[in-house]
Amino acid sequence: MRTRLRMWTLLTVAAAALALPMLSLAQLTQHDLQSRIGMESHVGNITGHAKAAEADYRRYCVGCHGQLGDGNGENAPYMQPPMYQQPRDFQLGVFKCRSTPTGTLPTDEDLFDAITRGFDRSNMPQWNTLSKQERADLVAWVKHFSPRWANEKPGTPIQVPPEPEVTADRIKAGRDVFARVQCWKCHGVLGQANGPSAATLTDDLGRPIAPFNFTEGSRPKCGDTDRDIYRIFMTGLDGTPMPSYADNIKPEEAWDLVFYLRTLMSQHSKEKEMAKKLDLKPVDPNAPAGQQ
């Protein structure tokens, strides 16, 4: 009888030892989130409130991003690379699509645009059916998941100079930039996402990730205007192997690169027409620097 009692006691203590830390962990996380529930966002003249987005988050977002915003919703296990990308872990406070320099937090407008635009080639749809107020509230809700927003300010958006007129010389100069900064190593010489490094790429969490395929007709994740594309390689896509080239490419070169990238895309464009007339050849990875 005494032995049996001892066994039960041990079991009790062991169970408590296992359960209590988990309980406290869960409570801590919830406590952290509660402490930031007053988070606000400011998009134009709209002020978003995190608390007001709770119902919408539960209705629309929680299945992928999870109750705690850690990207561990019930469907996350089924979104496996390379076909799909896993939901964003909001707790990290790291975002691909920003107007701000690499390593900094995005602006509220950046997050608002991301919710509105959605992400091609992922399960994140366009939420432009929601009212602007609802989207602004969701921005505040997304921010409340990460302690970064409590301690840091968003970066200052980079300046995008006015878009110059596209010319044949600019397209050729863009091809030189494409070769010089070695875009082809990941994206391939034809932009088909088959460069020598493509198969080895992983994101910051060590998950496989594919470079953008310019030729399959998809929209770039962070927007498909020329200004969006300019911004992508000047800010980089944080959390992915796509770095910022702000220190390597001058603004006018960045526009040249935009024009050249348009020639790789399958969508019709004047750049593509001009490249056809020029009989522009793909970059040669083996050509000496400056001799494309």
Add this chain to the structure above:
Amino acid sequence: MRTRMKLRICRNTPYVQHFLVTALLLTFLILSGSQNANAIPAFARKYGLRCSACHESWPMLNYFGQKFKDNGYQLMNDRDAPIWQNPGYWPVTFRMTPIWHRVSTGKVAEDTYAAGTITGATQTRVSTSGFDLSGLDFHTAGTLEKNISFYLLPSSDPTGTFHFETVMARLDNLGGSPWLNLKLGKFELDNLLSEKRILTLTGNGGIYQTYHFIPVGDGNIFGQMGDNQLGMEYFGHSADDRTRVSAALISSSDGNVNLITGANSYTGFFTASQAFDTGRLGVQRLGFYAMVGDAATYYPTSGGVPIPGSGIGNKGFSREGFVGQFYFGQHFDLQVVTQHGSDNAWFGQGYGDPIATDGNGTATCTAAPCPPNNVPGTTLPVGARAPTWNGATFEAHYVYSPQLIFIGRYELERMSQQANGPGSLTPSASNLGNITTYTIGYRYNPFMTSRAGFAWHNEYNWMHQDGVAPDGSNLNTSELLLGFDFDF
């Protein structure tokens, strides 16, 4: 000290000890096992979205779900084509509802007997209750390729007799524009307040009376905009679905197959709507619809029996009205549909319906008594007029959470001109056929995942009709329903 006390308690009360251990183990198990529900099914399985993303409360669509439908069941994320799915993906959902219900009909004709012989008739209330079933729906829908979608819905009644409720294919975003989509087949008309996604299930409350109203004695069965129809539809919308337009050309057959009705009778159905962002209130939508068509009133006969598909002598009818979807924050909304309806005087006299009244189902009449037939030489009776009416549906929802919704609906249909006017031999009372009905209920979904839908459903409907009881007095009907509404 605390440990010693605990040991003493344990020694003295082993049941408490067991309880504590069990409770702790359960706590541990619950905490460690409450992360994932790991769910996936038809559309939700394909896209990994919960039911609540597209449904205000399943099956009623919310604004996002409406946009998904308008895009041809696509998220437009470049992963819509089936080539991106696991080859084992099979887009099928079934839905059925076991229920208990109590139906009470105020006045039913009942024979009276004397010495075992029928001597006359009286009226009696018939109330019945018991366990029952709904029909079974097999929904299969999705994309065949990017921007080519389909919907197939074999549906049975509770006895297992099947028909095709929906069969259609769509070409979406033609030329890369959301303004150009085409649909061909049998489909639901572009009703913003969708009857096919209605939240209520009772016999009278499970449809929108405004979508099916037919004046007493009227033979026009073709103006029922709640029924799925055979035809083709142009549809266009803005990228954010704020603006929507549609135009459908359908056969005047009320969705019945095998061309059993008019030889050349068609109906047009047109809609347009615009949504407005009103800040914290949400997104409001205003729109209108118009249904204009003609349908046969004369069926040439062979041996006295109408020849299927031969209907001629077309006469016109119309239905038009406004639609409003008003949201008052995240929890409350009000949906409004109005209607003004008008049928040609010939329909008002019972002409037009080719469906048998002898109980042979959905074929043309094969045995007497058949509906009135506008054979050559027939004239309208004195005082016959085009029946017209006005109706409105008000449906309010209180969405406590995506898992619990309360529903309240009020509908009224009012005749404004009877087919048999004051100058006719048998003038109708001005209120004959008027309908007033209300429905209240709630649906509780104990879980909300992307795998399946399950709702505990409770509903009450009461309906009042003027002058339709066997003795010409008013008729009241009520129904209480409880059920498990599920799909997978």
